[in-house]
Amino acid sequence: MSANPNIAKVAALIGDTSRVAMLVSLLGGKAMPASELARTARISPQTASTHLAKMVEGGLLVHETYGRHKYFRLASSEVGHALEALQAIAPVKPVKSLRESEQMNALHFARTCYDHLAGKIGVALTDRLLELGLIEESGKDYVLREAGKKRLQDFGVDVEQNPKSRRFFARKCLDWSERRHHLAGSLGAALTRRLFELGWIEHFPDGRAVRLTDAGIKGLFDEFGVCLQDEVVQKQS
Structure with missing residues (x-):
C-alpha cells in the first residue's frame, strides 16, 4: 500500500457523471464492451473511449480485446469496495419513473x-453467519471460525485462504442500501x-440485480435459517 495515496487523482477520475455511470454498471463484476458502456452513460462512443482510457490509465479499469471489441471491467475488488462505500455516503437521487423505481x-x-452478494439478502445472510457463530467480527474484517470452516466446506464453499493473494479473505463491506x-x-x-x-x-438479464x-x-432457510419469504412476497406485491 502506498504511504502517501493520491486520493485527489482517484476522486477526479470518479468525479464525472459519465464515468460514474460506467463504473457503477460494472459493479456486478461482469466485463462489458465499450459500446454498451457508452449507451449506459448516454454518451457517444468516441467520448466513452476517452473516459475509459483515462480510467484504465488511472488503475480503475482493465480491458481485454476480443476481435475488434474491447471489454472493460473493474481493475480489482478494492475498486468495487470503494464504489460501494461511496454509494453509502452519497445523497439519494430522485426516482423519475416507474421503471427506475422497480x-x-x-x-x-x-x-x-x-x-x-449485497443488498437485503447479502446482509441477512451475513447476519445469520454471525448469529450461528460461523464467522465473527474483527475490526474491518470477519474471521472464519473452525465451525464455520467445516459448515461452509460441507456446503461446497472454497474456504482456503490463498497466502499469495493480495485480496482480503473475509472483509466487511458497507452496504449502501442497508x-x-x-x-x-x-x-x-x-x-x-x-x-x-x-x-x-440468478442474475437478471440486465444490470447487477x-x-x-x-x-x-x-x-x-433450510441451510442457514435465513427467512426471506415475507420480503419476497412484499417485493412482488
Whole structure:
C-alpha cells in the first residue's frame, strides 16, 4: 500500500457523471464492451473511449480485446469496495419513473457488489453467519471460525485462504442500501459463487440485480435459517 495515496487523482477520475455511470454498471463484476458502456452513460462512443482510457490509465479499469471489441471491467475488488462505500455516503437521487423505481427496488433487495452478494439478502445472510457463530467480527474484517470452516466446506464453499493473494479473505463491506455490513473478500465471493451454482440466485438479464429463486428461498432457510419469504412476497406485491 502506498504511504502517501493520491486520493485527489482517484476522486477526479470518479468525479464525472459519465464515468460514474460506467463504473457503477460494472459493479456486478461482469466485463462489458465499450459500446454498451457508452449507451449506459448516454454518451457517444468516441467520448466513452476517452473516459475509459483515462480510467484504465488511472488503475480503475482493465480491458481485454476480443476481435475488434474491447471489454472493460473493474481493475480489482478494492475498486468495487470503494464504489460501494461511496454509494453509502452519497445523497439519494430522485426516482423519475416507474421503471427506475422497480430497478432500484431490485437492487436494494439483492445485487452483486463486484463478485459478492449485497443488498437485503447479502446482509441477512451475513447476519445469520454471525448469529450461528460461523464467522465473527474483527475490526474491518470477519474471521472464519473452525465451525464455520467445516459448515461452509460441507456446503461446497472454497474456504482456503490463498497466502499469495493480495485480496482480503473475509472483509466487511458497507452496504449502501442497508447501511450495514455484508460479507466481502474472497470468502464472500466463494459463497456467492456457490449460491449461483445451486441456482438459489440468478442474475437478471440486465444490470447487477439478483433474483432469489424458489429453491433459494427454501435452501437459505433450510441451510442457514435465513427467512426471506415475507420480503419476497412484499417485493412482488
